[in-house]
Amino acid sequence: MxxxxxxxxxxxxxxxxxxxxxxxxxxxxxxxxxxxxxxxxxxxxxxxxxxxxxxxxxxxxxxxxxxxxxxxxxxxxxxxxxxxxxxxxxxxxxxxxxxxxxxxxxxxxxxxxxxxxxxxxxxxxxxxxxxxxxxxxxxxxxxxxPNEWFGLKDEEKRLRERDIDILMNAELRALVERRAKFWQSVREFYLGKGFMEVETPVLETTFVWRIVAEASSHRGFSKSV
Known part of the structure; x- marks a missing residue:
């Protein structure tokens, strides 16, 4: 059908x-x-x-x-x-x-x-x-x-429908759980030592100065800004 x-x-x-x-x-x-x-x-x-x-x-x-x-x-x-x-x-x-x-x-x-x-x-x-x-x-x-016996075999579909892939794939589900447990343990360790978690862009693939340089405007000015 x-x-x-x-x-x-x-x-x-x-x-x-x-x-x-x-x-x-x-x-x-x-x-x-x-x-x-x-x-x-x-x-x-x-x-x-x-x-x-x-x-x-x-x-x-x-x-x-x-x-x-x-x-x-x-x-x-x-x-x-x-x-x-x-x-x-x-x-x-x-x-x-x-x-x-x-x-x-x-x-x-x-x-x-x-x-x-x-x-x-x-x-x-x-x-x-x-x-x-x-x-x-x-x-x-x-x-x-999907049928449990066959699961998701199409690689492209697996990547598009990650929720279904995790549901059907016990190994992938266990991997997701282990990853979550790992980061939870790391956070608890450092919090116990008095550290504070903050989000900062430590590693970026694009230089910030380049982003600024490429962002130009001519609105109301005779020069690019």
Missing amino acids: AENDIRAERIKKVELLKKAGMEAYPARSARDATVAEFLTDFEERETSGRRSTLNGRIMSLRRQGGIVFADIFDGSTSLTTGGTGRVQIVLQESEVDKDVFSLFVDTVDTGDFLEVAGVAFKTKRGALSLKVETWRMLAKSLLPI
């Missing part, structure tokens, strides 16, 4: 959400745990039956009869919280209101940002999962994300 057709189809789904009384782009989320925290405390959450509210981006989506499986990712990766930042969510038609299930099936696509609430449980295959009781759209994606 052409990109324009996909966009038009997803805009229709935005309208379906509105008709159902659900905002496609709400301003707030009621998340009470990151995915990494949910997985870290999984055993306790499963035993206690404590309700958890997560949010994240739908990375994969598959349906088997009256059950929908999806993977959500929220960016809480190993360098920040020690978890994977990704978990499977399961929506069962027999466990939720019929309208809740139908709206999910009719409007949710890969790339969407969702808020999901439910309880921790393991599937028959032992996969750590969240059994969804309620869900809410946080941001409806109007364009699909």
Whole structure:
């Protein structure tokens, strides 16, 4: 399907959400745990039956009869919280209101940002999962994300769409995190020594005097200034 057709189809789904009384782009989320925290405390959450509210981006989506499986990712990766930042969510038609299930099936696509609430449980295959009781759209994606298996192979497109490249490329994402952590550590070290961070053009590829020399004006003067 052409990109324009996909966009038009997803805009229709935005309208379906509105008709159902659900905002496609709400301003707030009621998340009470990151995915990494949910997985870290999984055993306790499963035993206690404590309700958890997560949010994240739908990375994969598959349906088997009256059950929908999806993977959500929220960016809480190993360098920040020690978890994977990704978990499977399961929506069962027999466990939720019929309208809740139908709206999910009719409007949710890969790339969407969702808020999901439910309880921790393991599937028959032992996969750590969240059994969804309620869900809410946080941001409806109007364009699909690339297939995870293939990712972004076009080098030019990777450079143009860095946000998607970072989303799909775990190694690049880890590199960005390491860089951020490095500069954070450097700043904290020098701040602890009493230094102050200021922004100055220490290294420039163009001489300042040349910029001034090239900036000329004749307005109201007989000479160039």
